[in-house]
Amino acid sequence: EIVLTQSPGTLSLSPGERATLSCRASQSVSSSYLAWYQQKPGQAPRLLIYGASSRATGIPDRFSGSGSGTDFTLTISRLEPEDFAVYYCQQYGSTSAFGQGTKVEIK
Amino acid sequence: QVQLVQSGAEVKKPGASVKVSCKASGYTFTSYGISWVRQAPGQGLEWMGWISAYNGNTNYAQKLQGRVTMTTDTSTSTAYMELRSLRSDDTAVYYCAREVAADYWGQGTLVTVSS
Numbered sequence: 001e002i003v004l005t006q007s008p009g010t011l012s013l014s015p016g017e018r019a020t021l022s023c024r025a026s027q028s029v030s031s032s033y034l035a036w037y038q039q040k041p042g043q044a045p046r047l048l049i050y051g052a053s054s055r056a057t058g059i060p061d062r063f064s065g066s067g068s069g070t071d072f073t074l075t076i077s078r079l080e081p082e083d084f085a086v087y088y089c090q091q092y093g094s095t096s097a098f099g100q101g102t103k104v105e106i107k
Numbered sequence: 108q109v110q111l112v113q114s115g116a117e118v119k120k121p122g123a124s125v126k127v128s129c130k131a132s133g134y135t136f137t138s139y140g141i142s143w144v145r146q147a148p149g150q151g152l153e154w155m156g157w158i159s160a161y162n163g164n165t166n167y168a169q170k171l172q173g174r175v176t177m178t179t180d181t182s183t184s185t186a187y188m189e190l191r192s193l194r195s196d197d198t199a200v201y202y203c204a205r206e207v208a209a210d211y212w213g214q215g216t217l218v219t220v221s222s
Binding site: 001 | 202
């Protein structure tokens with residue numbers, strides 16, 4: 001079973017700054033079956049990135065994903081006020097699992 | 108537009124079972140699978156499993172094997188998740204979502220397990 005570890009646990013940044021979130025897998029993620037989600041309080045998660053680097057429909061281009069194998073990154077180029085939320089990575093190879101989440105909070 | 112509408116909140120006693128429904132609309136139901144994900148209060152997301160709406164094949168999280176059953180009814184475009192032998196740590200919001208890389212989500216169903 002692949003375990004995903006996200007870092008940091010909390011990221012304190014100001015609007016307009018760049019956010020870099022990490023997701024490390026305990027084993028190689030097959031075919032880059034890695035997704036990123038955003039979740040705000042009281043809401044269902046929202047798919048941002050799938051296939052490690054493909055943006056989902058309607059996702060702004062300030063969100064980008066990269067990586068392969070065991071190391072993946074979500075980058076938000078310039079934080080907007082609505083981007084402060086919790087972010088989860090997910091691997092979906094033979095089975096699936098989520099990381100524990102990174103909270104992006106206003107500094 | 109794609110919608111997944113889940114059944115309402117449930118309160119169950121330890122040892123009981125719960126069955127949550129998820130009615131899909133706005134797309135061809137049998138062309139996509141349905142995932143189930145839960146979230147305990149204040150905690151992260153936990154993937155529970157996936158079912159193919161095309162042929163009923165399932166893939167369950169190892170942790171829940173033997174306690175969970177996912178089914179679909181293609182005549183009504185509805186997916187179901189049944190969890191048995193409920194414990195207090197099964198208290199969570201349960202979500203259905205389209206596919207494994209989940210692009211559409213239901214609104215969530217709160218299941219509370221309490222004596």
